[in-house]
Amino acid sequence: MSIKDTSDEEARERLIELAAQFYDQFAAGEIPHLDLPTRTKTNIEYDPQKKVWVYGDRTSTRSANSVGGARKLLKASYAVEFLANQLDENRSSTLRELYYLSESWDNDEAQFNSQDESNGLIEDLEIATGVTREDFHMRPEESGAKVMGPLKLREQTRRGDRDIHCQDDVGQGGYQIPNDPDTIEFLDNDADFVMCVETGGMRDRLVENGFDDEYNCLVVHLGGQPARATRRLTKRLHDELDLPVVVFCDGDPWSYRIYGSVAYGSIKSAHLSEYLATPEADYVGIRPQDIVDYDLPTDPLADSDINALESELEDPRFQSEFWEEQIELQLDIGKKAEQQALASRGLDFVTDTYLPERLEEMGIL
Amino acid sequence: MSIKDTSDEEARERLIELAAQFYDQFAAGEIPHLDLPTRTKTNIEYDPQKKVWVYGDRTSTRSANSVGGARKLLKASYAVEFLANQLDENRSSTLRELYYLSESWDNDEAQFNSQDESNGLIEDLEIATGVTREDFHMRPEESGAKVMGPLKLREQTRRGDRDIHCQDDVGQGGYQIPNDPDTIEFLDNDADFVMCVETGGMRDRLVENGFDDEYNCLVVHLGGQPARATRRLTKRLHDELDLPVVVFCDGDPWSYRIYGSVAYGSIKSAHLSEYLATPEADYVGIRPQDIVDYDLPTDPLADSDINALESELEDPRFQSEFWEEQIELQLDIGKKAEQQALASRGLDFVTDTYLPERLEEMGIL
Numbered sequence: 001m002s003i004k005d006t007s008d009e010e011a012r013e014r015l016i017e018l019a020a021q022f023y024d025q026f027a028a029g030e031i032p033h034l035d036l037p038t039r040t041k042t043n044i045e046y047d048p049q050k051k052v053w054v055y056g057d058r059t060s061t062r063s064a065n066s067v068g069g070a071r072k073l074l075k076a077s078y079a080v081e082f083l084a085n086q087l088d089e090n091r092s093s094t095l096r097e098l099y100y101l102s103e104s105w106d107n108d109e110a111q112f113n114s115q116d117e118s119n120g121l122i123e124d125l126e127i128a129t130g131v132t133r134e135d136f137h138m139r140p141e142e143s144g145a146k147v148m149g150p151l152k153l154r155e156q157t158r159r160g161d162r163d164i165h166c167q168d169d170v171g172q173g174g175y176q177i178p179n180d181p182d183t184i185e186f187l188d189n190d191a192d193f194v195m196c197v198e199t200g201g202m203r204d205r206l207v208e209n210g211f212d213d214e215y216n217c218l219v220v221h222l223g224g225q226p227a228r229a230t231r232r233l234t235k236r237l238h239d240e241l242d243l244p245v246v247v248f249c250d251g252d253p254w255s256y257r258i259y260g261s262v263a264y265g266s267i268k269s270a271h272l273s274e275y276l277a278t279p280e281a282d283y284v285g286i287r288p289q290d291i292v293d294y295d296l297p298t299d300p301l302a303d304s305d306i307n308a309l310e311s312e313l314e315d316p317r318f319q320s321e322f323w324e325e326q327i328e329l330q331l332d333i334g335k336k337a338e339q340q341a342l343a344s345r346g347l348d349f350v351t352d353t354y355l356p357e358r359l360e361e362m363g364i365l
Numbered sequence: 366m367s368i369k370d371t372s373d374e375e376a377r378e379r380l381i382e383l384a385a386q387f388y389d390q391f392a393a394g395e396i397p398h399l400d401l402p403t404r405t406k407t408n409i410e411y412d413p414q415k416k417v418w419v420y421g422d423r424t425s426t427r428s429a430n431s432v433g434g435a436r437k438l439l440k441a442s443y444a445v446e447f448l449a450n451q452l453d454e455n456r457s458s459t460l461r462e463l464y465y466l467s468e469s470w471d472n473d474e475a476q477f478n479s480q481d482e483s484n485g486l487i488e489d490l491e492i493a494t495g496v497t498r499e500d501f502h503m504r505p506e507e508s509g510a511k512v513m514g515p516l517k518l519r520e521q522t523r524r525g526d527r528d529i530h531c532q533d534d535v536g537q538g539g540y541q542i543p544n545d546p547d548t549i550e551f552l553d554n555d556a557d558f559v560m561c562v563e564t565g566g567m568r569d570r571l572v573e574n575g576f577d578d579e580y581n582c583l584v585v586h587l588g589g590q591p592a593r594a595t596r597r598l599t600k601r602l603h604d605e606l607d608l609p610v611v612v613f614c615d616g617d618p619w620s621y622r623i624y625g626s627v628a629y630g631s632i633k634s635a636h637l638s639e640y641l642a643t644p645e646a647d648y649v650g651i652r653p654q655d656i657v658d659y660d661l662p663t664d665p666l667a668d669s670d671i672n673a674l675e676s677e678l679e680d681p682r683f684q685s686e687f688w689e690e691q692i693e694l695q696l697d698i699g700k701k702a703e704q705q706a707l708a709s710r711g712l713d714f715v716t717d718t719y720l721p722e723r724l725e726e727m728g729i730l
Contacts, residue, residue: 091712093708094566094570094705096705096708097705097708100705100708101709101711103662104710146538146541155536155537158537158573162534162535162536164536167524168527169527169529170529171520171522171527171529171540171541171543172522172523172548173511173540173544175536175541176511176535176538177538178538179537179538201461204504205458205462208456297465340461341465343462343465344466344468346469347458347466
C-alpha cells in the first residue's frame with residue numbers, strides 16, 4: 001500500500017476499517033488475524049521504479065490462534081480506539097505516552113509490557129492501514145533538528161500560521177523542524193541545494209562561515225541518526241523544490257548508516273521509504289579516501305566499527321562500486337575520522353576548500 | 366575571581382596577562398606555575414552570601430618542574446595564543462575543533478592527546494582568567510534546547526539583530542537557544558514564571574495543551590542534562606526579569622542531578638556558579654512521594670540508581686530536609702518514575718491537575 005499524506009478523517013476511517021476487518025473475520029467464523037511483511041534485512045528489496053528499498057514478499061501473521069497472538073490483536077484494538085478518539089478530538093501524543101496510557105485501559109490484558117511493544121504495534125498499524133504515525137498524530141520523543149538557509153516557509157501551528165524565513169527570522173540556532181513537517185508549506189526560496197550535516201559542531205561552523213549564504217545552501221542539521229521529521233522534510237525539499245541533496249557526516253560506519261537512512265530508508269520503516277527516503281541524496285564525506293588524501297587526524301577502528309563495516313558490505317543498500325571501494329579502503333587503513341577533524345587544516349578549510357572542491361566534483365556547484 | 370560578561374577586548378587582555386605571568390615568572394628566575402582550585406566534590410562549599418556552591422581553599426598547582434607539568438603550561442600558552450587571535454578576528458570555534466586544531470600547531474609537544482585534555486585546559490583558563498568559555502568564543506557541541514512562552518527578545522546574530530516573540534514568531538518547535546545566550550536582550554514579556562522541563566515529550570505535551578499560554582509560563586526545554594547556554598538563560602530570566610524558576614524532571618537520581626545543575630551548579634564548573642546557577646530554582650517533581658500518592662507506573666531502581674541516590678545523600682548540595690526525606694523514601698520503595706508516566710491518568714492530568722495543584726502548593730500560582 002502506498003503511503004501519502006492522509007487527512008485526519010481518512011486516517012480515522014482506515015483505523016476503523018482495520019477493526020471492522022477483525023469483526024468480519026469473527027463473524028465469518030474465521031480466527032482473527034493480520035498479515036504483515038516481515039521486517040528484517042533479508043526481506044527488503046530494491047524497487048527500481050520507486051528507486052527505494054521496500055519489503056519483499058515474506059509475511060508474518062499475527063493470529064488469535066494462540067494466547068500470545070490473541071493478546072496482540074486485543075492490544076491493537078485498544079490502540080485503534082485510542083487513536084481514532086485522538087484524531088476525532090484533534091489531539092496528539094508521544095509514543096511514550098501511549099505506552100503509559102495503556103495502564104489506564106479497562107482491560108489489564110491490553111496493557112503494554114514495554115515501550116518496544118507499543119512502538120512495534122504502531123509500526124504494524126502504519127503498515128496495515130497505509131497511514132503514517134504522524135497522521136495518527138503520534139509524535140516522536142523529540143527531534144531537535146533545525147534548518148538554516150534561504151528558504152521562506154509557512155508552518156501551520158495549533159495557534160495559527162507562522163511565516164518564517166530560515167535566515168532572516170531566526171536566531172543563530174536556526175529554524176526548529178516541527179514533529180510533523182507536513183504542516184509546512186514552502187513559500188519562496190533562493191536555494192541551490194540542501195546539505196544535511198551530522199554534527200552540531202560542523203553545522204555551527206558552516207553557519208558561522210556563512211556557507212548557507214555564500215552557496216545558497218539549506219543547511220539541515222541531522223543531530224546524529226535523523227528523526228523521521230528531518231528525513232521527511234529533506235525529501236520534501238528535494239521533491240517539491242527540485243533541490244539536489246547531499247549528506248555530510250563523520251567518516252565511520254555509523255555515519256554511513258545515517259547517510260543510508262536519509263537516502264535509502266531504514267529496515268524498520270521500509271514501508272515508509274517512499275515517504276521518507278531521498279534516493280537521489282549523495283554522500284559528500286568524510287570518505288575513507290579523504291583520510292588518506294588530507295592526512296586527517298584519526299582514531300583506530302574498534303571491533304564494533306569493523307563488524308559494522310563488514311555488515312554494510314553485506315547490506316544490499318550499500319552494494320555499489322563507490323561504497324565497496326570506500327569500505328574496503330577503510331578496513332584496510334583501519335582508521336576513522338570525524339567531520340571536525342578537517343579543523344586540523346584550519347577553521348576555514350572546510351568551507352573554503354574541502355566542500356567547494358568536492359561539491360564541484362559531484363556536479364552540485 | 367568573580368565571573369561576568371566580558372568584552373572581547375577584555376577577554377583578550379586577560380588571556381595575554383596570563384601568558385605575561387608565565388613570562389614574569391621566567392624572568393624572575395622562578396619555575397613557571399599556575400595555581401588552581403581543586404575541582405572535586407570534597408572541595409566545594411556553600412557561599413551563603415552568593416547563595417551558590419563555590420570551590421573551597423584546596424588548590425592544585427600546574428608547574429613546569431616536571432616534563433608533564435611543563436607540557437601542560439606549553440599547551441596552555443598555545444591555547445592562549447589561539448584564543449587571543451580568535452577574539453581578535455571575531456571568530457569562534459567548538460571545543461572539538463580546538464582539539465583537532467592543535468594538530469596544526471608547529472610544536473608537536475603542544476598537541477592535545479584527547480579532547481578531555483583540551484576541555485580541561487579551557488576550564489583551567491576560565492578559572493585563571495575569570496573569563497567564561499563563551500567569552501573566549503568557544504562554542505559547545507550543541508544545545509538543542511528551546512523556549513516557548515510570552516517573551517519577546519532580541520538576539521544579536523552575526524547577520525544582524527533579530528526580534529523574536531517566543532510564541533508568535535516561532536513554529537511549534539519554539540525558539541532555539543543560541544550557544545551564547547548573552548547575545549540576547551529581553552524586550553518585553555507577560556510571563557509569571559519559568560518552568561524548565563527535562564524531556565521533549567513533556568515539553569511538547571505542555572505546549573500542545575497550551576500551558577505556556579494559560580499560565581503565562583516560559584517553558585524551557587532542558588533536553589536532558591542542560592547545556593551551559595540553557596542554564597545561563599534560565600539564570601538571566603530569573604535575575605533580570607525577576608521570574609520564579611521551577612524545574613520539572615523525571616523521578617530518578619539522574620534527574621535530581623539535572624535539577625541540581627540548574628539550581629546549584631556543577632562540580633566541574635563551580636567557578637561559574639554565580640554565572641550559571643539559579644539557587645532560587647525549586648523542584649516541582651516527579652517526587653518519590655508522587656509515585657506513592659498518584660500510584661504512577663514505575664521501574665525498579667537499578668544498582669546504579671541506588672548508588673547515585675546514596676551519593677546524593679552525601680552531597681552537600683542535597684543536604685536539606687526535603688531532599689533527605691524524598692531520597693530516603695525512594696530508596697525505601699525501590700522505584701522510579703518518568704514525567705510522562707503521568708499520562709497513565711490521561712493526557713491532560715499533568716496540565717489540568719498535577720501542575721496547577723503543585724504550583725499552588727509551592728506558592729507559584
